Amino acid sequence: MQRIRLRYTKRGRLRFTSHRDFQRAFERALRRAEVPMAYSAGFTPHPKVSYANAAPTGTGSEAEFLEIALADRRDPEELRALLDASLPAGLDITDAVEASTSGLADRLTASVWELRLVGVEPQEAGHAVSAFLAAETVEVTRLMKNGVRTFDARSAVAGLEVVDESATAPADRPQDTPCAILRLVVRHLTPAVRPDDVLSGLRAVADLAPPVPAAVTRLAQGLFDEESGSVTDPLAPDREAVLAGPSKAAGPAAAKAPEGAGSA
Template sequence: MARVRPGEAANPAPPTVQRIRVRFAKRGRLRFLSHRDVARSVERAVRRSGVPVSHSHGFSPHPRISWIGAAPTGSASEAEYFEIGLTRPVEPETVRSALDAVLPVGLDILEAVVATPPSLADRIDASSWSIALPGVAPAAARAALDALLARETLIVERVTPNGRRQVDVRAALVSASVSDGSTGPVDDDGNSGVTPGVAASSAECAILGAVVRQTTPAVRPDDVLGALDVVAGLKPPVPAKATRMAQGLLDDRGALADPLGPGRVTAQA
């Protein structure tokens, strides 16, 4: 136990009086940042912006920033979330603009609201993904997807630092469809078109849309592509580009409720 000198407070750090819930995007080349890299960037931005962040107590205080459901390294996202504790009330838009001004282009703060119960973790149980498959004909992608959806279960194996793990892709897949993205290619920074990150030279590009439950272990876009390979031998000739479009609670209509506001819908399954 740390000693407290006479006259010193046991917990000198100011308390958290407000929590702000933030949605941000990970775009372009910054999709290759790991979650740790993103977290460090946000912590540096908090210091530079002057936002009155609260800190944990003890010998090594840390800013009170909590994260939920980070997108895999290599995946872009329009719907990443964190909460930040503040030592005094601040308008959410002030927090949003201050952080966005000091973060690099590609880590873009999109929206901020005052956090209210329930917790962010209790507001998210599914994700909506858009997966661009350059060089894959939409008809071939639809045939592979139909074969996957016809299965009751489809196990794929993933190599992790802790060994091999098996995930049931079909059980986590709520819904999926294929569209043609060949008419709207974009450059590698996602400056235009349907899905950020599609190569500008793609003549043909199927776009796989999928709503996936956030299971343990989580089913990732690579797992869905692995399942399509298993059932139909579908292998994109160039790497696929996955973008998370939304996160939220899946309701009985197949819609994802927006974690930042009751009644708002971010995606339809």
């Protein structure tokens, strides 16, 4: 059985698809592309697909990950192209690598998010970010499955800054409309702190309230490097294990040594 790890996106209007919607679309793509899937045992066999840390509905993403198990071997790049052609535009398969190490989910410890705040001056956003980072705790409230819960949104935030909007502004956005762009690095803790929790925290500490909902996009997710503050590519260890050859890829050391490599 061959395992393939895929990176995919949620762009444009497809950011409003739920995780269940994506699952249905992906399983249809597997059938259209005639992928030789391995199936679970039992009375109702299912294709072996493992999803990892899906982005919330309504947020875009450039870095979603999943793993599939195949009954017959396939070239990862050819498989990527077939699946990408079988999915709607916006749900794009951007990377594929044979799984040569264990623990993909264990390497998804942090995410990098872009928060686009149309109608907010960058200077105003900068004051709010400074107040948020200066606070020891920032309590926010969110409705969860078990009811309303209050938790600290500050402890999960490893980085938050205002970035230069001029380099990332869409060509069709009116130039006279202010827009603050925040870059957020958040660790994957329990309970999970989402970008909208950080926005609630900015409102709590500095009364920052964008006039329109923020456009949120996950730019990367992977292993958080405490020393550099960066988030590394979670597929890099698999690429390095393949390049090292079968003997090294099979050993436990191959699964651990490369984890700090490959900045996103």
